[in-house]
Amino acid sequence: MSIDKKKPDTSPADGVNTAADEAPDLDAVMRKYDRESAPRLWEGTPQLIIRILMAAFGLFCIGMTLFSKAMPEIRLTMFVGCIIIIGFLTYPAKKGSVHVNALPWYDIALMVIGGCIYGFVLEKNEVGTPSQDNTQTEPVTPSKPEKPDDTQQETPAVQPENPNPTGGESAVIYVPDEQSESLTPVGTDVADDSDKALVDALIKAGALPEGAEVVSSSLADGVLTLDMNDVYADAVRASGTAGEEMLVYSLVNTFASARNAESVMLTVGGKPLQSGHNIYDYALTPTN
Numbered sequence: 001m002s003i004d005k006k007k008p009d010t011s012p013a014d015g016v017n018t019a020a021d022e023a024p025d026l027d028a029v030m031r032k033y034d035r036e037s038a039p040r041l042w043e044g045t046p047q048l049i050i051r052i053l054m055a056a057f058g059l060f061c062i063g064m065t066l067f068s069k070a071m072p073e074i075r076l077t078m079f080v081g082c083i084i085i086i087g088f089l090t091y092p093a094k095k096g097s098v099h100v101n102a103l104p105w106y107d108i109a110l111m112v113i114g115g116c117i118y119g120f121v122l123e124k125n126e127v128g129t130p131s132q133d134n135t136q137t138e139p140v141t142p143s144k145p146e147k148p149d150d151t152q153q154e155t156p157a158v159q160p161e162n163p164n165p166t167g168g169e170s171a172v173i174y175v176p177d178e179q180s181e182s183l184t185p186v187g188t189d190v191a192d193d194s195d196k197a198l199v200d201a202l203i204k205a206g207a208l209p210e211g212a213e214v215v216s217s218s219l220a221d222g223v224l225t226l227d228m229n230d231v232y233a234d235a236v237r238a239s240g241t242a243g244e245e246m247l248v249y250s251l252v253n254t255f256a257s258a259r260n261a262e263s264v265m266l267t268v269g270g271k272p273l274q275s276g277h278n279i280y281d282y283a284l285t286p287t288n
Contacts, residue, residue, distance in 0.1 A: 249286070
């Protein structure tokens with residue numbers, strides 16, 4: 001007599017769902033009610049492109065933070081513009097409209113409009129509009145006689161015998177006030193009447209950054225040309241509009257007064273000084 005052995009029934013009871021059956025339903029519910037759980041579905045080559053784009057954006061942010069000398073307005077504008085584009089590539093504008101490798105036309109339109117708006121702002125920041133207080137709308141070219149005069153040819157590094165109205169080893173330098181809104185003339189002692197002595201006095205007063213130097217200077221037809229080093233140029237580029245104005249005109253006012261010049265031309269490496277707001281390809285007149 002044989003006894004049949006029945007194997008235990010391990011199948012789920014009727015009406016009981018397994019975790020595998022519940023997972024798709026739970027995922028669908030989360031996509032429906034939680035926007036962060038409903039990103040776009042990218043597969044294959046589009047998915048690879050999006051991942052490369054995300055990695056490139058991360059490297060871009062690190063590079064801008066550590067190495068960029070652009071104005072904060074420019075860096076932030078570029079960051080927001082990229083975020084808008086990446087945001088629409090990652091999340092749809094409408095819930096329940098997620099399809100594999102699909103990007104609706106209205107998402108494309110919103111992404112392009114957002115990116116273009118910040119691209120326009122970026123262009124305005126790069127070009128910059130000079131303020132009415134400290135710049136001129138057109139380059140000022142010193143007047144020259146019709147016939148050339150050998151006595152008016154440019155001479156290097158002109159240093160007047162007594163550039164200071166008070167005489168002796170003293171000079172008048174122009175430093176920003178406490179609010180950095182205007183320049184104040186201040187009398188100070190200097191080692192001599194050289195360019196270096198004037199720059200050192202401005203550095204000591206906090207008007208110029210440490211390491212700023214006049215590489216060369218020349219005076220012709222009332223225009224004093226100062227060729228500055230990269231330390232000064234970098235400080236100008238890294239400053240905001242008000243800070244840039246103080247750095248530029250502290251130098252212009254001080255040297256125009258000391259050298260009896262009508263205007264001052266600022267160059268770096270023989271080329272006009274450039275910042276995030278302006279290209280100083282014209283002679284600057286001292287402010288009052």
